[in-house]
Amino acid sequence: MGGIDKGLIVVAGQPMVQHVLQRLAPQVCSLLINANRNQDTYGALGAQVVADRMPEFPGPLAGMASGLAAAETDWVVTVPCDSPLLPDDLAQRLVTALHRDGADLAVASGEGRLQPVFSLLPVRLLADLEAYLEQGERKIDRWFRRHRMAVADFNDVPEVFINVNTPDERDALEQRLLSPRQEPGR
Numbered sequence: 001m002g003g004i005d006k007g008l009i010v011v012a013g014q015p016m017v018q019h020v021l022q023r024l025a026p027q028v029c030s031l032l033i034n035a036n037r038n039q040d041t042y043g044a045l046g047a048q049v050v051a052d053r054m055p056e057f058p059g060p061l062a063g064m065a066s067g068l069a070a071a072e073t074d075w076v077v078t079v080p081c082d083s084p085l086l087p088d089d090l091a092q093r094l095v096t097a098l099h100r101d102g103a104d105l106a107v108a109s110g111e112g113r114l115q116p117v118f119s120l121l122p123v124r125l126l127a128d129l130e131a132y133l134e135q136g137e138r139k140i141d142r143w144f145r146r147h148r149m150a151v152a153d154f155n156d157v158p159e160v161f162i163n164v165n166t167p168d169e170r171d172a173l174e175q176r177l178l179s180p181r182q183e184p185g186r
């Protein structure tokens with residue numbers, strides 16, 4: 001997207017991250033935004049903003065670690081800022097999978113693969129995650145597999161994983177958000 005902060009790209013009249021926050025807020029007790037730039041703009045949206053604690057912003061796991069470190073809860077649900085079609089039961093599905101499998105963490109699956117930035121992580125794994133990052137590791141799925149991992153199936157709602165990487169994708173998402181919602185089977 002030409003270096004533009006994707007969370008702040010306006011879609012259907014508001015920044016993408018605002019769509020994400022509106023869908024996630026009823027599912028959790030508090031919200032955090034991991035951002036390394038435009039922190040004042042993100043902060044104006046009403047959520048606490050935390051920057052990566054590691055230098056050079058080494059990827060999504062660093063953001064997850066920063067979120068775990070800032071959390072005032074025992075668990076953190078993670079989602080990307082450019083996937084604003086979250087289902088109303090995202091957090092519940094992750095929790096259900098976690099309990100079903102007696103796991104340490106839960107991750108979403110859809111479209112035939114893991115969707116690792118959609119996850120439920122315990123704060124108690126922060127030290128392990130930081131040690132993993134300090135070793136130069138960056139692969140999310142590899143870190144997840146070091147722990148008992150539950151997989152929550154989202155194949156029934158593949159639109160959850162639509163994200164925006166081009167202006168055409170932004171336009172298609174906006175069209176989808178502005179279209180009247182259809183009931184299943186209509």
